[in-house]
Amino acid sequence: MFPEADKIVLLEEDLEVSPDFISYFDQTYHLLDIDPSLYCVSAWNDHGYNHTVGDPAQLYRIGFLPGLGWMLKRSLFFEELLPKWPPPWTDFDWDVMLRLSEHRKGRDCIIPDISRTYHFGYIGKHVGASMQFKYFYDHAFNTIPDVKLKDVDNMVFHKYEEMLMNALTGSVMVNGLAHDQTSCDGVFAPAPTNKTYVLFIRMQGPEDVGVWEKLSTCLNLWDLDIRGDHRGVWRFWYNGNPVIVVGVPYAELSSFAVHSQGEAVIFGGERSKRATSMGRWPPGLHRDMSEDRVRRFRLSSDAVNKAEADQRADREGEDT
Known part of the structure; x- marks a missing residue:
């Protein structure tokens, strides 16, 4: 085909x-x-x-x-x-x-x-x-x-590295986070500021992921395993602002990123046992129940009903 x-x-x-x-x-x-x-x-x-x-x-x-x-x-x-x-x-x-x-x-x-x-x-x-x-x-x-994507050709490796360097050069370092803090409340600006923020985390190598696990859980990112980084650099938005997380010294761009700030406050610590067991999105937090979300739940329900009906049909076929 x-x-x-x-x-x-x-x-x-x-x-x-x-x-x-x-x-x-x-x-x-x-x-x-x-x-x-x-x-x-x-x-x-x-x-x-x-x-x-x-x-x-x-x-x-x-x-x-x-x-x-x-x-x-x-x-x-x-x-x-x-x-x-x-x-x-x-x-x-x-x-x-x-x-x-x-x-x-x-x-x-x-x-x-x-x-x-x-x-x-x-x-x-x-x-x-x-x-x-x-x-x-x-x-x-x-x-x-019909969204027109931007910077498509800058996704080529060397151009993406250059684009990251430019973003890091103009970024604002997050420096108010204590090493033993378990909550991410107040870490980033609470509203859009038209600035890019950079957060440095301790990361000695690709297996040294304890700090990222802590950060991903308290920011309610995907925290089941380690994914989504570009050689030790993660990018996402938070409170309407672009955020770059850099693993120091593992990330290839970490020396450049630290130098561009003059100095670095590095986020450390580990995820607590309670946070590990709960995972992302703590229970009790209000969920948006918009019409679109309800529709998606119905899609899931339809999938379950179809699977159960197929299973019943298979069992009835075996009985006959």
Whole structure:
């Protein structure tokens, strides 16, 4: 099917797509041709929650495969990945396989600030109702048609590094955070200021993730594992302001970032046992029950009802 197409978009069945889903990929597909250090273009931002996004036209570059609607080169899929695809009788997930270093080979993915897919399924092998509510329910989802993406060609590796350096040069350092503070209240400006903020965290290497775990939980980002960074640099919005988190000294740009500020206050500490057990979005926090959110819950409910009906039909078929 479509033998002339040199790109493939993989889409799971429990995803709703944005009105500019096709346009998003149409504006970015050429990046896979001009930058061999790219692995994919994804429609999903793991850290893109309602309170941590700010620009539907913005893109990021990360060293992780988010999945949940993503584009890759046809040759990569058929020549590299498909021959190693897990057989259906194994208990090894395809997305886990594709994230392994032996397959990703250090290549990056492009993601949007605001996701172009929305995960609505809460019955499945790995995602149940609790996880769906805690990690997917309040995910931001673009509803604006025909968004013209900006800085698309700056997603090429060397240009993205230059763009990051420019953003860090003009940023304001967050310096009021105590090392033993467990809450993130008051860390960032409470309202838009038209400034970019940079926060330095202690990170000796890729496995030294205790501080990021603490920060991601108290800011209500994705905190189940470590993802979404560009070589030790995370980007998101908070209270209407762009934020850059830099792991020091692990991030390749950390020396430049610290030098651009003159000095650095480095956020340390670890996530408490209580915060670890609770995970993101503490219980009791008010949830937005807008018509759009109710509609998404109904999508999830419909998926559950269909799965249960299919199971009943299978059992009745076996009985007969």
